[in-house]
Amino acid sequence: MNNVNTIKPTIIVVFGATGDLAKRKLFPAFYNLYLDGRMPEKFKILALGRAERSDALYRNHVSENLIAFSRNKIASTEAYQQFASHINYLQNDIDHEESYQIMKQKLDAIDLSFGERANRLFYLSIAPSFIETITNNIKKMDLAANPAQDRIIIEKPFGYNKSSAMLLNELLSQTFKEEQIYRIDHYLGKETVQNILAFRFGNSMFEPLWNRNFIDSVQITVAEEVGVEDRGGFYEDAGALRDMIQNHLMQILTMVAMEAPTSLQADEIRNRKADVLKAIRRITPEEVKHYTVRGQYDKASIKGKPVSGYLQEKGVVANSNTETFVAMKFYLDNWRWQGVPFYVRTGKRMKEKQSSIVIQFKPVPHSTFSFGKEGMMPNRLIINIQPAMDIRLQFMTKKPGLSLSLKPAEMVFDYFSCSTQSPEAYETLVLDALLGDPTLFMRSDQVEEAWDVVTTIQEAWENDKFSSLYKYEAGGWGPEEANKLLARQGHEWASNSLNDVELEEKEVADGKYF
Structure with a gap:
């Protein structure tokens, strides 16, 4: 596996950052990687949600969820505050083009603060019905134009039958190259x-x-x-x-x-x-x-x-x-x-x-x-x-x-x-x-x-x-x-204990x- 120290500055954009998956799995994963020294030296997590919230209010929300769901609890307030400083909340309406324009401005501002164009990882923790709208707007705003630096993670279910999966693959290919698309099945991470x-x-x-x-x-x-x-x-x-x-x-x-x-x-x-x-x-x-x-x-x-x-x-x-x-x-x-x-x-x-x-x-x-x-x-x-x-x-x-x-x-x-x-x-x-x-x-x-x-x-x-x-x-x-x-065939379900x-x-x- 590659050395984590070689990861360029990265912006993680989480669609559905107020949802159940983000609460139980994603932010605990980000936090545990941070504690283990596995996150890039320079990174930002851009948490997107419909409701209007301040960074401080959302960070408190993350803190409560880490206490409930992370394998590493918040033992040090200082360590958590350092991690939380990398999180910004951005009000976002998936259906409105204006939200993506604001996102683009935010991404450009973070790049400027890093002193270079950062890698971009778009995590779609949303219902499959929103994928088309999001990817179309990402393409329209030119947010993921660099195949070597930009990636998108798609949660299951990936379609609801073969024909819908093929249509979804075709849809994604209009914005992303295959090497940019990460279709996640969490069982493979066990x-x-x-x-x-x-x-x-x-x-x-x-x-x-x-x-x-x-x-x-x-x-x-x-x-x-x-x-x-x-x-x-x-x-x-x-x-x-x-x-x-x-x-x-x-x-x-x-x-x-x-x-x-x-x-x-x-x-x-x-x-x-x-x-x-x-x-x-x-x-x-x-x-x-x-x-x-x-x-x-x-x-x-x-x-x-x-x-x-x-x-x-x-x-x-x-x-x-x-x-x-x-x-x-x-x-x-x-x-x-x-x-x-x-x-x-x-x-x-x-x-x-x-x-x-x-x-x-x-x-x-x-x-x-x-x-x-x-x-x-x-x-x-x-x-x-x-x-x-x-x-x-x-x-x-x-x-x-x-x-x-x-x-x-x-x-x-x-x-x-x-x-x-x-x-x-x-x-x-x-x-x-x-x-x-x-x-x-x-x-x-x-x-x-x-x-x-x-x-x-x-x-x-x-x-x-x-x-x-x-x-x-x-x-x-x-x-x-x-x-x-x-x-x-003379078989039976086997014992495993x-x-x-x-x-x-x-x-x-x-x-x-x-």
Whole structure:
């Protein structure tokens, strides 16, 4: 990675600076980078919002949010005041050209104070419907005319289907070159997701096994305990397929399945990820029901407290068929992965918050130990992304004692044992954008291919054809049909914690695994 000291003076322009994302993620990321000495020596954050506010009032707003949401709390008033001195608030109406003229004057004034033309990073923390207006005005005012210095970060959702994503790419290309556009997926900034590359391509012991000859199946789970909360209106237009599968889970899948890059250059890595998306076998409309399961959480009691179902959430229509759970099976048609099922699932109001990758290896060809009631639990490599951050290798070993009995065991690498202050995903991604490193950001072809993978599924569900919507109790692991999806090939959703492994040990002794 480039040295942060080489970053030229930079102006970060935040559209939507009074919104939830800026409050919870962006300004804590800026602050933590500042404390770690990762911000440019000269920088300004230009915070844009509709309401009229003074710099002092907005800085107080930032201070309150840092206390609530930053991993580094405000321990030193002096350090915070130094950081806050870099923040200016600017009243801005996205729809009015005059606001962009005022912005241009402000940017020019900051350049003058720096003694040189600064880099410009435009962060669009706004609804997708405003992107066209903002980018058109940026072009009209000539605010991002230098491809080497000016960049724009676009938050998800990037479109709502393939055609809209292509239109959005075309729109952005009228103002920005591809190398200026940073399409953000915060999952790619997570420490454990980034470590997949190091784990796979930095070790000789696993990469030879990372193929169809040794791997039986792959599972990717992103589960949330919470429901839609106060985002019912947004979720009605999104659903789990658009909100999670098309972006987060697709990006994790590419990290697991990609071929080895020849270098760590951004385009080389992104080329390999695009290859994976192109290799995913497309599901025909008639196959949607066979390969996918969609569900919607129903009311239940969790820990003795009643919990609303999705249909009772604020902003949700009475007869909504929006899915809050998706499980599906993919195949990759290439040499490395032919015939290996990739199972993915995501849902709200699940039993626990959990993001994990489970690599299940093929069973031994002949089990010397399959006598009596003993069996063999599958060997698994588990990468926990959140809230646990670890890598676990599960294997069989001999029980201590005189008899030749087996038991499952684990070797664990725990990130928290190495560092209790791991950087947040947005810190990593903001720093990369400041450095001009697009490796962890999505390229236009990746976005369009990811949408193409789910297009027929999306259309079938919207037309209510070739699929059913199953109810599941809040606080569970989704509808029973998700288990049946795997059971057809003799698989089941794997455990990813040591407690669950100990429960499986009893099942091994009872002869469940063989």
